[in-house]
Amino acid sequence: MRASYHEALSAVSADLVRMTDLVQESVRTATRALLDADLQAAEQVISGDATLDALHDDLESRCFSLLARQAPVAGELRTLVAALRMVGDLARMGDLAAHVAKIARMRYPKKAVPDTMEGNFRRMAELAETMVALAGRTLAERNVLDAERMADHDEEVDELRALQFRRLLDDSWPHGVEAAVDCALLGRYYERIADHAVLLGSRVIYIVTGLHPEGENWTIA
Amino acid sequence: MRASYHEALSAVSADLVRMTDLVQESVRTATRALLDADLQAAEQVISGDATLDALHDDLESRCFSLLARQAPVAGELRTLVAALRMVGDLARMGDLAAHVAKIARMRYPKKAVPDTMEGNFRRMAELAETMVALAGRTLAERNVLDAERMADHDEEVDELRALQFRRLLDDSWPHGVEAAVDCALLGRYYERIADHAVLLGSRVIYIVTGLHPEGENWTIA
Numbered sequence: 312m313r314a315s316y317h318e319a320l321s322a323v324s325a326d327l328v329r330m331t332d333l334v335q336e337s338v339r340t341a342t343r344a345l346l347d348a349d350l351q352a353a354e355q356v357i358s359g360d361a362t363l364d365a366l367h368d369d370l371e372s373r374c375f376s377l378l379a380r381q382a383p384v385a386g387e388l389r390t391l392v393a394a395l396r397m398v399g400d401l402a403r404m405g406d407l408a409a410h411v412a413k414i415a416r417m418r419y420p421k422k423a424v425p426d427t428m429e430g431n432f433r434r435m436a437e438l439a440e441t442m443v444a445l446a447g448r449t450l451a452e453r454n455v456l457d458a459e460r461m462a463d464h465d466e467e468v469d470e471l472r473a474l475q476f477r478r479l480l481d482d483s484w485p486h487g488v489e490a491a492v493d494c495a496l497l498g499r500y501y502e503r504i505a506d507h508a509v510l511l512g513s514r515v516i517y518i519v520t521g522l523h524p525e526g527e528n529w530t531i532a
Numbered sequence: 533m534r535a536s537y538h539e540a541l542s543a544v545s546a547d548l549v550r551m552t553d554l555v556q557e558s559v560r561t562a563t564r565a566l567l568d569a570d571l572q573a574a575e576q577v578i579s580g581d582a583t584l585d586a587l588h589d590d591l592e593s594r595c596f597s598l599l600a601r602q603a604p605v606a607g608e609l610r611t612l613v614a615a616l617r618m619v620g621d622l623a624r625m626g627d628l629a630a631h632v633a634k635i636a637r638m639r640y641p642k643k644a645v646p647d648t649m650e651g652n653f654r655r656m657a658e659l660a661e662t663m664v665a666l667a668g669r670t671l672a673e674r675n676v677l678d679a680e681r682m683a684d685h686d687e688e689v690d691e692l693r694a695l696q697f698r699r700l701l702d703d704s705w706p707h708g709v710e711a712a713v714d715c716a717l718l719g720r721y722y723e724r725i726a727d728h729a730v731l732l733g734s735r736v737i738y739i740v741t742g743l744h745p746e747g748e749n750w751t752i753a
Contacts, residue, residue: 379609388600395613396620480710488712489701495713499720 319377320387323370323394324450327401330366331447331511334404337363338443338504341408342436344415345497346429348422356412363405370398389521393514397450400507400514404443407500407507414493423493425486428478432497435471438464439501442508449515461512468505472498537598541608544594544615545671548622551587552668552732555625558584559664559725562629563657565636566718567650569643577633584626591619607739614735618671621728621735625664628721628728635714644714646707649699653718656692659685660722663729670736682733689726693719 337356344353374395377383383391414423424432442464448454449461475498478484479491558577565574595616635644645653663685669675670682696719699705700712 375613378613379605384600392596392599392613392616395616399617476713479713484709488705488709491709492697492700492712492716495716496720499717 316377319373320390323373323377324390326366326370327394327397328447328451330363330370330398330401331443331450333359333363333366334401334408335440335443335447337405337408338436338440341411341415342433342440344412345423346433346436348415348419350416350419353412353416353419357409357416360405360409363402367398367402371395374398386518386521390518393518397511397514400510404504404507407504410500411497414497418493423490424497425490425494427486428475428494431471431475431478432494432501435468435498435501438468438471439504439508442468442505443511446508446511446515449512453515453519461509465505465509468502472502540594540598541611544591544598545611547587547591548615548618549668549672551584551591551619551622552664552671554580554584554587555622555629556661556664556668558626558629559657559661562632562636563654563661565633566644567654567657569636569640571637571640574633574637574640578630578637581626581630584623588619588623592616595619611739614739618732618735621731625725625728628725631721632718635718639714644711645718646711646715648707649696649715652692652696652699653715653722656689656719656722659689659692660725660729663689663726664732667729667732667736670733674736674740682730686726686730689723693723 337359340352340359341356343349344356374391378391417423422429442461445461445464475494479486479494484491558580561573561580562577564570565577595612599612638644643650663682666682666685696715700707700715705712
């Protein structure tokens with residue numbers, strides 16, 4: 312009984328890592344859809360979101376069933392509670408990548424992001440993707456230090472978003488209302504992907520140490 | 533031991549209801565800040581968010597401690613797992629209300645929402661607030677039917693948001709880029725508050741029935 316229980320717990324952890332890989336791919340493909348006006352990439356992310364949702368439902372019900380059928384203690388309980396939250400974060404990140412892809416699809420064959428903003432969004436997307444990768448590796452290796460590095464990336468994401476606002480609210484913004492609204496929402500989506508990556512990191516720290524990291528970056532609900 | 537355990541569980545439920553009341557008040561006050569350009573209301577919501585965050589941390593640690601120190605079964609386990617998610621939803625709704633208030637404060641003494649959009653936002657905010665109230669009552673009374681009514685309100689919120697986009701992306705939009713960006717983000721924040729209210733409702737159904745409601749409205753992560 313305990314052996315099969317531990318196997319089931321390991322399978323949950325392995326699938327969380329796999330789901331994180333899929334989310335990373337989804338973010339990367341959504342960015343290609345957005346910055347290269349690649350319609351096929353956009354469709355791939357949008358239809359792929361159903362796969363992530365199905366993984367979410369499957370993993371969630373397995374966690375519930377492990378919580379209900381067993382009486383997990385200490386570390387195991389922490390792992391299951393954290394897994395339940397991670398699976399929610401990951402599904403949400405998939406939704407956000409799909410939101411990015413939908414804006415790309417809506418503006419196709421035009422690009423949603425004006426040329427002058429492309430560098431900013433490319434860097435922001437790269438950071439978000441790196442943060443997802445970092446969360447996945449941290450989860451796979453239970454490496455606390457990697458999770459802490461995440462905060463630096465998150466700070467740069469916030470700076471890039473502030474810069475976006477300065478540009479698009481500047482009187483000299485030449486790209487009109489539609490591009491400004493697209494950029495404001497896209498910036499929000501990438502920022503939220505990054506926030507959820509930070510949260511994933513904090514859940515790993517919780518599994519490993521049993522402590523909730525202090526500081527604002529770690530308490531985003 | 534069991535008696536004090538049940539008392540602790542009841543106290544968690546009562547505090548969730550109280551937190552829902554505070555979130556509802558926060559949404560209402562943020563809307564007043566926004567639509568009446570009321571700076572004092574805006575400051576109240578922004579500083580009040582710390583109270584909600586503190587309640588979140590307190591409730592969360594009590595849930596974890598109940599999960600860890602006891603071996604909750606069936607209904608109790610469901611209640612605790614759902615409570616952990618609800619407290620996350622509620623903290624997030626508080627953050628979103630604070631985002632609304634920050635936009636109101638940033639544009640003060642001007643109104644962030646142009647006159648022509650005020651009716652739309654007033655209705656959207658009213659729906660969001662009603663949905664939070666519904667979630668709170670559903671939670672207090674464990675009334676499944678109320679939670680199901682929520683879906684209708686959520687649909688109207690989505691329609692209002694679609695209408696916002698049609699107006700602000702129309703060539704005849706006369707209010708400029710800043711107002712369009714503000715409206716796009718404000719619409720997003722209220723929509724997310726409504727989504728989290730739907731989730732709160734679905735968590736109550738889960739506590740009462742042990743089943744996850746079907747349908748897209750219930751699977752938002």
